[in-house]
Amino acid sequence: MNAPASPAPARPMARGRMFFANPGPTNIPDSVLLATARASIDFNDPAFLAVYDSCVAGLKKVLKTTQHLFMYTASGHGAWEASLVNTLSPGDLVLIPETGYFSDSWAKMCGALGFEVRMVPADWRRGCEIAAIEAALAEDMAAPAGPRIKAVCCVHNETAAATRLPIEQVRAAMDRRAHPALLMADTISSLGCYDFRMDEWRVDVCVGGSQKGLMLPTGFSFTGASEKALAAHRASTHPRHYFDWTEMLARRHKSFVGTVPVTLFYGLAEALRLMLEEEGLDNVFARHARLARAVRACVQHWSGNNGPQLFCQNPERYSDSVTAVWMPEGHDAEAVRRIALERFNVSTGGGLGKLAGKVFRIGHLGDLNEPMVLGTLGAIEMALGLAGVPHAKGGVQAAMESLSAG
Numbered sequence: 001m002n003a004p005a006s007p008a009p010a011r012p013m014a015r016g017r018m019f020f021a022n023p024g025p026t027n028i029p030d031s032v033l034l035a036t037a038r039a040s041i042d043f044n045d046p047a048f049l050a051v052y053d054s055c056v057a058g059l060k061k062v063l064k065t066t067q068h069l070f071m072y073t074a075s076g077h078g079a080w081e082a083s084l085v086n087t088l089s090p091g092d093l094v095l096i097p098e099t100g101y102f103s104d105s106w107a108k109m110c111g112a113l114g115f116e117v118r119m120v121p122a123d124w125r126r127g128c129e130i131a132a133i134e135a136a137l138a139e140d141m142a143a144p145a146g147p148r149i150k151a152v153c154c155v156h157n158e159t160a161a162a163t164r165l166p167i168e169q170v171r172a173a174m175d176r177r178a179h180p181a182l183l184m185a186d187t188i189s190s191l192g193c194y195d196f197r198m199d200e201w202r203v204d205v206c207v208g209g210s211q212k213g214l215m216l217p218t219g220f221s222f223t224g225a226s227e228k229a230l231a232a233h234r235a236s237t238h239p240r241h242y243f244d245w246t247e248m249l250a251r252r253h254k255s256f257v258g259t260v261p262v263t264l265f266y267g268l269a270e271a272l273r274l275m276l277e278e279e280g281l282d283n284v285f286a287r288h289a290r291l292a293r294a295v296r297a298c299v300q301h302w303s304g305n306n307g308p309q310l311f312c313q314n315p316e317r318y319s320d321s322v323t324a325v326w327m328p329e330g331h332d333a334e335a336v337r338r339i340a341l342e343r344f345n346v347s348t349g350g351g352l353g354k355l356a357g358k359v360f361r362i363g364h365l366g367d368l369n370e371p372m373v374l375g376t377l378g379a380i381e382m383a384l385g386l387a388g389v390p391h392a393k394g395g396v397q398a399a400m401e402s403l404s405a406g
C-alpha cells in the first residue's frame with residue numbers, strides 16, 4: 001500500500017513533562033504560568049500600578065539594593081547594552097575579566113558600541129584570578145596620565161563555563177587599589193540562585209533577566225544602578241534613546257521607553273511571592289547549593305573509567321546554577337544531548353562558542369527539586385551508555401547519597 005509520506009515526528013509522543021535542564025530559559029512554576037494568563041490592562045491603570053510597584057520593591061530585595069532599578073522589554077543582552085550606553089562615553093576603556101563565552105560576548109558588544117576593551121585573560125576551567133584583575137587595576141592607577149579604566153565588567157555566573165566569579169573579591173581588589181571605575185556585574189544566571197548583594201558589595205551596575213533564576217518567560221531585563229552609576233549617567237555622552245535612563249526617570253514607571261510588558265509583571269509578582277515569602281531567599285539559595293552538590297557528585301563519579309569530567313577545575317569557583325560537563329577526547333557532547341532529548345525527553349544545554357561539542361551543560365536553577373535533578377541525571381547516564389561514552393556507572397547513586405546527606 002502506498003501511504004502518503006508524512007514527516008516523522010522529531011521524537012515519539014512523550015507523556016509527562018519534558019525535564020528541562022537548560023541553564024536558561026528555565027522551568028516556569030505552574031502558579032507563575034497561571035498568573036500570566038490575564039487579560040490586557042492599561043499599564044497606567046491603578047490596579048496594575050499597585051502590582052508594578054510591589055514588583056519593583058520585590059526585585060530590589062532580590063538585588064539587595066535600595067538604589068535605582070531600570071527595566072526594559074528586552075532579553076539580557078538589552079540590559080547589557082543599556083548599562084553600557086547609559087554610563088560610559090565613546091572611547092572609554094573597560095576592563096573585562098575573561099570567564100568564558102559571556103564575558104567575550106559582552107566584550108564584543110563593548111567594541112561594537114565604541115568602547116575600548118582590555119581583557120584580563122584567564123583559563124575558562126579555573127576562572128579569572130583576582131590577583132590578575134588587581135594587577136591590571138594597579139597598572140592603570142600607575143599610568144602617568146592617571147587611570148583610564150572607566151568600568152570593570154564582570155560576569156558573576158559564567159553560564160558557558162559554569163563558573164562563579166566572586167564579585168565581592170573584585171570589589172575588594174578595586175578598593176585596595178583605590179580604583180575609581182564603576183563595578184558592573186552580569187547577574188543574569190546567578191540572581192535568585194545564589195547570593196548577590198548589590199549595595200553591600202558596592203556594585204554600581206548590575207544586570208539581570210527574567211528567564212533564569214526568576215523563573216519567568218523571556219522578555220524583560222533590568223539594571224540595578226547605584227548613585228555613582230547615576231552620576232556617571234549624567235556625564236555620559238553616548239547616543240541612546242530606547243534605553244535612556246533620563247527618558248525613563250521622567251515617566252511614572254521610572255523604566256520602559258515604550259509599552260510595559262504587563263503580563264510578565266503578573267508573573268513576576270507571583271515569582272517574587274514564591275521566592276521572598278513562600279520559600280524565602282536563603283532557602284532558595286540553600287536548595288540551589290544542595291542540588292548543585294548532587295549534580296557535581298554525579299559527574300565526579302562518571303569521571304571514573306576516563307569518563308566525562310566537571311569542566312570547572314577550581315572548587316572555589318563552582319557554580320550553583322549550572323554544571324558544565326567536559327567530554328572525554330573523541331566523544332561528541334551533542335550526541336549525548338540528542339539521545340537524552342529524543343529517547344528520554346530531557347533537555348540539556350549545549351556547549352557555547354569554542355566549547356561546542358566539547359561540553360554539555362546541566363542547568364539546575366529556578367523551579368527545580370531533587371527528583372527532577374535525579375530524573376535528569378538518570379536520563380543523561382543512560383544517554384552516556386547509549387552513546388558509547390566511557391564512564392563509571394553509578395553517578396545517579398552518588399547524587400542520591402549527596403541529596404540524602406542534605
Ligand SMILES: *Cc1c(COP(=O)(O)O)cnc(C)c1O
Nearest residue numbers: 075076077102157159188189209
Ligand atoms: C543568558 C545570559 C546572558 C544573555 O541573556 P539573554 O537574555 O539571552 O540576552 C548574558 N549573560 C549571562 C551570564 C547569561 O547567562
